[in-house]
Amino acid sequence: MTDYSNLLPVSTQWKQSITDxxxxxxxxFDYGGFVVGSEIKxxxxxxxxxxxxxxxxxxxxxxxxxxxxxxxxxxxxxYIKINKGEKKCIGSxxxxxxxxxxxxxxxxxxLSRLSGIASKSNEIITKAREVGYRGIIAGTRKTTxxxxxxxxxxxxxxxxxxxxxxxSSMIMLKDxxxxxxxxxxxxxxxxxxxxxxxxxxxxxxxxxxxxxxxxNAGGDIIMLDNFQSNELPIVAKNLKEMFKDKNDKQFxxxxxxxxxxxxxxxxxxxxxxxxxxxxIHQGTPIVDYSLKIDx
Numbered sequence: 001m002t003d004y005s006n007l008l009p010v011s012t013q014w015k016q017s018i019t020d021x022x023x024x025x026x027x028x029f030d031y032g033g034f035v036v037g038s039e040i041k042x043x044x045x046x047x048x049x050x051x052x053x054x055x056x057x058x059x060x061x062x063x064x065x066x067x068x069x070x071x072x073x074x075x076x077x078x079y080i081k082i083n084k085g086e087k088k089c090i091g092s093x094x095x096x097x098x099x100x101x102x103x104x105x106x107x108x109x110x111l112s113r114l115s116g117i118a119s120k121s122n123e124i125i126t127k128a129r130e131v132g133y134r135g136i137i138a139g140t141r142k143t144t145x146x147x148x149x150x151x152x153x154x155x156x157x158x159x160x161x162x163x164x165x166x167x168s169s170m171i172m173l174k175d176x177x178x179x180x181x182x183x184x185x186x187x188x189x190x191x192x193x194x195x196x197x198x199x200x201x202x203x204x205x206x207x208x209x210x211x212x213x214x215x216n217a218g219g220d221i222i223m224l225d226n227f228q229s230n231e232l233p234i235v236a237k238n239l240k241e242m243f244k245d246k247n248d249k250q251f252x253x254x255x256x257x258x259x260x261x262x263x264x265x266x267x268x269x270x271x272x273x274x275x276x277x278x279x280i281h282q283g284t285p286i287v288d289y290s291l292k293i294d295x
Contacts, residue, residue, distance in 0.1 A: 001078065002077070005057040014150075018061045021106045025102075033098030036097040040096060042092065044089045044091070044093070044291070047090050047288075048087045050082045051080065053118075054118035054119075054153075054154045055111045066099045070093045071093075073090055074090045079122070090289075108291060112289055113150075119287060120281070121137075121160040121281070122160075137161065138163040138274055138277075139277070139278065139280055140277065141165075155281060158280070171200070171202065173204065185213060185216075188218055201221070202221035202223055203219040208239070212242070219251060222239070222251055224272070229266050232267070237269075252274060253273050255272045256277070257277075259275050259279060261279070
């Protein structure tokens, strides 16, 4: 399993998010903390539903800020099967009673959410490989405000591509950009002026003719947006054949919209290089966890 925690920056922005989450949960007095006091206790984190464990670096930061020690019994990215009515201890923690309870809800909420995204990402990429798709399954920018770095991270742990991280990561030109500038060609030319050679340009198209215009104008990635499943293979194949001998017209094809675990067998074709879908991270089920102080 790949250790993606090395991706996280040393800057404190994501760590400040953890501080903000804890502050949101305890804006003034911790009345429950007064009740239990500062006696040192041991506690366990239990996994109560099947899935992929994800979010360990973020949970460790919660525990660090709450002065809690943890020993993990399973690794991030590991799939754990939980039978109905059972639970499995995945981590043991030690700290002051009040601190453990201060960390409980923030840590479990993050662990549940991120594990859910990693599990759904893995489910879809696994299904795609089973039906013979060799390309990329990617997420989208439809992430939860404040949680983007964590949700993107969870896509990676699950085996999917994060896609662009933000508006500064890649130039993506959609219908509103095109309508505002008058044409696909105008939009791409304006983007190239500021993006230079180092930033890729992706452009959304609605039909074969728009795709041809985008490729001729120098688009790097052509997004076939909301095409019907029966249209996609035909349009993709035609585009690849049309430009296969033109070395100055190198591009990738992306499909966005409509991909789910239920229709994946009908939707995928290997002439499409990238399938992007928010179904791996938007509205995904959680993985259930609990924290219990040992008696």
